[in-house]
Amino acid sequence: MPPISQTLGEFSERFMLLAALTYTVAFIVFTLDLVKSSKRIRAVEENLAASQQAEQRVLVGADMTGGSSPRGGAARLAADTTADDSMDYSGRRKLARIAVVLTVVAALIHAAGVISRGLATNRVPWGNMYEFCTTGALVVVVVFLLALIRKDLRFLGTFVVGLTLVMLCAATIGFFTPAGNVVPALQSYWLIIHVSVAVAASALFTLTFAMSVLQLIQTSRVRKLAAGGVDRTPFMRLVPSALSLENLSYRINAFAFVMWTFTLMAGAIWAEEAWGRYWGWDVKEVWTFVIWVVFAGYLHARATRGWTGTRAAWLCIIGYLCIVFNFTIVNIYFSGLHSYA
Amino acid sequence: MTPDTPDGGKPDVALPALGLLGSLRWGWTQLTSMRTALFLLLLLAVAAVPGSLFPQRPANPAVVTQYIQDNPDTGPILDWFQLFDVYSSVWFSAIYLLLFVSLIGCVIPRALAHGRAMKSKPPRTPRKLSRMPIYGTLVLPASTQSGGSPITAASAAADAAAMLKKRGYRVDLRDTDSAQPSVGAERGFLKEVGNLVFHFSLIGVLVSVAVGGLFGYSGQKIIVEGDSFVNTLVGYDTFTPGANFTAGQLEPYSLRLDNFDVQFDRQETHYGQPLDFTANVTTKDGPDAEEEEQVLKVNSPLNIGGTGIYLVGNGYAPVVTVRDGNGDIAMQGPVVTIPQDGLFTSLIVIKAPDAAPDQLGFVGFFLPTAFVGEDGVAFSRDPDPFNPQLNLNSYYGDLGLDDGEPRSVYVLDTEDLTELNSRTSDEGGIVLGAGQTYDLPDGKGSISFDGLDRYIAVDIRHDPGQLGALVFSSLALAGLTASLFIGRRRVWVRTGTHADGRTMVEYGLLARGEDHRLTGEGAAIEKALRTQWLVDEPVEEQNERPGAPGSTTFEHASHQAGNGKES
Numbered sequence: 001m002p003p004i005s006q007t008l009g010e011f012s013e014r015f016m017l018l019a020a021l022t023y024t025v026a027f028i029v030f031t032l033d034l035v036k037s038s039k040r041i042r043a044v045e046e047n048l049a050a051s052q053q054a055e056q057r058v059l060v061g062a063d064m065t066g067g068s069s070p071r072g073g074a075a076r077l078a079a080d081t082t083a084d085d086s087m088d089y090s091g092r093r094k095l096a097r098i099a100v101v102l103t104v105v106a107a108l109i110h111a112a113g114v115i116s117r118g119l120a121t122n123r124v125p126w127g128n129m130y131e132f133c134t135t136g137a138l139v140v141v142v143v144f145l146l147a148l149i150r151k152d153l154r155f156l157g158t159f160v161v162g163l164t165l166v167m168l169c170a171a172t173i174g175f176f177t178p179a180g181n182v183v184p185a186l187q188s189y190w191l192i193i194h195v196s197v198a199v200a201a202s203a204l205f206t207l208t209f210a211m212s213v214l215q216l217i218q219t220s221r222v223r224k225l226a227a228g229g230v231d232r233t234p235f236m237r238l239v240p241s242a243l244s245l246e247n248l249s250y251r252i253n254a255f256a257f258v259m260w261t262f263t264l265m266a267g268a269i270w271a272e273e274a275w276g277r278y279w280g281w282d283v284k285e286v287w288t289f290v291i292w293v294v295f296a297g298y299l300h301a302r303a304t305r306g307w308t309g310t311r312a313a314w315l316c317i318i319g320y321l322c323i324v325f326n327f328t329i330v331n332i333y334f335s336g337l338h339s340y341a
Numbered sequence: 342m343t344p345d346t347p348d349g350g351k352p353d354v355a356l357p358a359l360g361l362l363g364s365l366r367w368g369w370t371q372l373t374s375m376r377t378a379l380f381l382l383l384l385l386a387v388a389a390v391p392g393s394l395f396p397q398r399p400a401n402p403a404v405v406t407q408y409i410q411d412n413p414d415t416g417p418i419l420d421w422f423q424l425f426d427v428y429s430s431v432w433f434s435a436i437y438l439l440l441f442v443s444l445i446g447c448v449i450p451r452a453l454a455h456g457r458a459m460k461s462k463p464p465r466t467p468r469k470l471s472r473m474p475i476y477g478t479l480v481l482p483a484s485t486q487s488g489g490s491p492i493t494a495a496s497a498a499a500d501a502a503a504m505l506k507k508r509g510y511r512v513d514l515r516d517t518d519s520a521q522p523s524v525g526a527e528r529g530f531l532k533e534v535g536n537l538v539f540h541f542s543l544i545g546v547l548v549s550v551a552v553g554g555l556f557g558y559s560g561q562k563i564i565v566e567g568d569s570f571v572n573t574l575v576g577y578d579t580f581t582p583g584a585n586f587t588a589g590q591l592e593p594y595s596l597r598l599d600n601f602d603v604q605f606d607r608q609e610t611h612y613g614q615p616l617d618f619t620a621n622v623t624t625k626d627g628p629d630a631e632e633e634e635q636v637l638k639v640n641s642p643l644n645i646g647g648t649g650i651y652l653v654g655n656g657y658a659p660v661v662t663v664r665d666g667n668g669d670i671a672m673q674g675p676v677v678t679i680p681q682d683g684l685f686t687s688l689i690v691i692k693a694p695d696a697a698p699d700q701l702g703f704v705g706f707f708l709p710t711a712f713v714g715e716d717g718v719a720f721s722r723d724p725d726p727f728n729p730q731l732n733l734n735s736y737y738g739d740l741g742l743d744d745g746e747p748r749s750v751y752v753l754d755t756e757d758l759t760e761l762n763s764r765t766s767d768e769g770g771i772v773l774g775a776g777q778t779y780d781l782p783d784g785k786g787s788i789s790f791d792g793l794d795r796y797i798a799v800d801i802r803h804d805p806g807q808l809g810a811l812v813f814s815s816l817a818l819a820g821l822t823a824s825l826f827i828g829r830r831r832v833w834v835r836t837g838t839h840a841d842g843r844t845m846v847e848y849g850l851l852a853r854g855e856d857h858r859l860t861g862e863g864a865a866i867e868k869a870l871r872t873q874w875l876v877d878e879p880v881e882e883q884n885e886r887p888g889a890p891g892s893t894t895f896e897h898a899s900h901q902a903g904n905g906k907e908s
Binding site: 258277278297300302304 | 399400428609617639641810818857
């Protein structure tokens with residue numbers, strides 16, 4: 001077995017630290033952007049309201065009935081309170097641009113950290129929880145940045161970069177493992193296939209989790225506004241409507257579900273090779289199965305009357321919580337065949 | 342569902358009497374409904390959880406026994422609820438069997454309906470195409486020509502049909518003689534096929550698992566270096582047959598462990614972590630077959646005689662000689678020890694029932710690299726045998742092996758035995774380095790530590806359902822992919838002639854199920870038509886009906902059409 005390069009390993013750790021610092025700055029800028037945009041929208045709206053009032057006065061003065069102006073109040077409210085469904089935004093958001101650039105820089109440093117870890121250990125960098133977490137966080141960010149090319153998902157920035165930071169901190173503080181070889185049970189090409197797809201699927205579920213949380217906030221916010229309430233979360237104006245969030249997260253979830261199915265199958269094939277049975281209800285297998293069933297339920301819910309929308313979003317959130325539970329509590333507190341880290 | 346309320350009062354709503362058949366039909370409809378399937382799915386997820394919270398008999402029978410002993414109050418109650426056998430419990434089985442019945446009840450009618458749909462022509466052209474979620478119109482000026490002849494309503498419809506056919510639609514040209522010829526087209530039948538394949542494959546996986554449980558078998562065997570295993574019932578340490586197992590299924594192959602190499606990590610950060618386990622074995626397919634040298638490793642099982650042989654454990658087997666009070670050899674050979682930690686601090690039990698006048702028993706630890714701590718207790722510092730040592734207590738008396746009751750070779754029941762010496766006694770415990778001999782007190786005999794072997798633990802398994810499970814789950818994955826990513830779409834194009842001679846074309850698109858690419862398909866179809874007829878860019882923008890973005894409308898549309906059920 002080729003020797004482990006401790007020097008490269010240490011470099012990797014420094015890269016991770018630097019990446020985390022850069023993410024922190026990006027997180028702050030993303031948050032500032034949300035705050036600032038909210039303020040600006042509010043200001044624009046006040047101006048608009050003032051000018052509308054003036055306009056109405058003019059209309060009344062000219063003795064013309066303003067019959068058509070209050071029309072479609074609810075529809076306009078929905079349009080005004082959320083971003084466009086196509087997720088195109090009018091107006092420049094300088095801070096958001098800076099935040100994206102910072103995230104790209106952070107991701108590059110992060111990638112350097114992941115790659116140097118792989119080079120240091122002469123294997124794929126996902127052989128223990130520390131590596132799973134750091135590599136998974138990188139996949140989350142890369143998927144997010146790639147999605148930005150197609151759609152303006154910058155409203156997710158605070159959440160995605162925030163989650164990435166949490167993952168990096170958990171990896172470095174909670175799961176830290178120095179660069180090293182893996183035990184014989186993990187020396188298999190299935191480590192490359194099974195775990196990489198699991199990481200990627202988890203990363204996608206992380207994105208849809210953020211979207212589903214926003215979807216719930218948006219739903220209750222719009223309901224309150226429609227009932228004449230006060231907008232307590234004006235930053236949600238940058239977020240698309242609950243329906244477009246639901247549709248987009250469904251598309252991502254469908255893809256991630258296929259990947260999760262593959263993870264389950266590849267895991268079973270590997271289990272047969274390593275442990276002599278393809279399914280044995282090991283704790284990790286149980287929870288992978290539970291997650292699969294929850295997301296299968298989610299897909300069915302989307303095709304069941306009365307279960308779309310909020311309920312589907314809750315299922316997506318529960319599914320993600322199961323993933324987090326599977327990775328943290330199950331790995332740390334439950335003894336099973338998957339206890340490697 | 343009886344029309345009368347129990348207290349004799351009149352029901353608010355007069356319910357029709359269903360009768361037995363009606364009730365059954367009602368129950369069946371409920372069971373096969375999407376809502377029930379969803380409920381059962383979520384219930385299955387919840388029901389699977391306890392199996393990860395409590396130890397399970399199939400995986401760890403000893404841990405379950407210990408758990409019940411440690412929790413005498415709650416243990417038996419949990420056991421009554423089958424919480425130590427969750428995945429074979431009545432309630433878990435009930436849930437997944439109901440789920441599968443519901444699935445079959447849902448999938449079979451759907452398969453039949455889809456079979457009919459695949460044979461039938463695309464559905465008739467709706468009267469109001471403008472009601473379709475995607476709708477657009479084209480106007481061809483009277484002067485428009487295609488291939489030298491003017492475009493009429495009939496030729497435009499034929500052109501549209503040809504174009505749709507090229508795009509992979511099944512096409513039906515209709516009403517060609519009338520003033521308003523139209524095209525009905527449909528594609529994406531593989532979406533539903535994929536969906537059905539996925540669900541049928543799940544049944545296949547379940548059947549494969551059942552086949553494995555009925556006709557398979559598994560067993561464990563510990564093999565010390567130099568020893569052999571023969572695949573017969575007596576050859577196994579433990580054996581778990583399937584319900585329909587017969588001893589004739591076992592092919593009498595044999596396997597000898599020539600030597601077992603272990604390599605530990607010597608790097609600072611992971612010092613002592615195992616790096617490599619390699620078992621060099623010699624196998625024979627049958628009593629008269631040729632010998633064959635093979636390598637057995639973790640993640641690289643052997644396949645002989647329809648069974649898989651998996652390396653699942655290893656440890657040390659110190660070679661020990663026990664002489665009794667008469668000076669005769671009462672026991673000689675390697676003794677399998679049970680590793681307790683990563684440093685291979687191993688539990689050892691030695692029984693010498695042949696010793697005379699008293700039977701002898703020893704219990705203690707084997708330490709690969711012994712080291713004495715400040716408190717005088719020896720422990721192992723390394724998994725490799727740099728300073729192998731046995732630390733034993735000895736007993737004499739009745740080992741209890743002669744009453745016919747089965748007893749574990751790894752446990753010494755000291756209740757009926759008398760202690761000869763131990764770490765706490767005056768003489769102190771037995772501490773044996775390699776090659777040393779210890780004389781027991783009172784002339785009871787001696788024990789010597791002659792050498793050190795390693796052993797491997799292998800799982801041997803025959804699972805006839807395994808291939809089926811792989812095939813069906815692969816089919817399920819393919820079906821799932823098709824059902825989620827193929828778009829099932831219907832397109833209608835209707836043409837007509839305006840009073841002023843212009844040819845009018847309208848088209849509408851409808852998707853079944855979720856399809857976010859429908860808008861794009863509508864645009865592509867319009868573009869193809871414009872290119873074909875060389876019509877300028879839209880005078881009238883393609884209409885997406887206001888407030889109804891693609892996917893949601895179809896979803897509603899399919900619900901309204903009674904297709905909302907996708908099991």
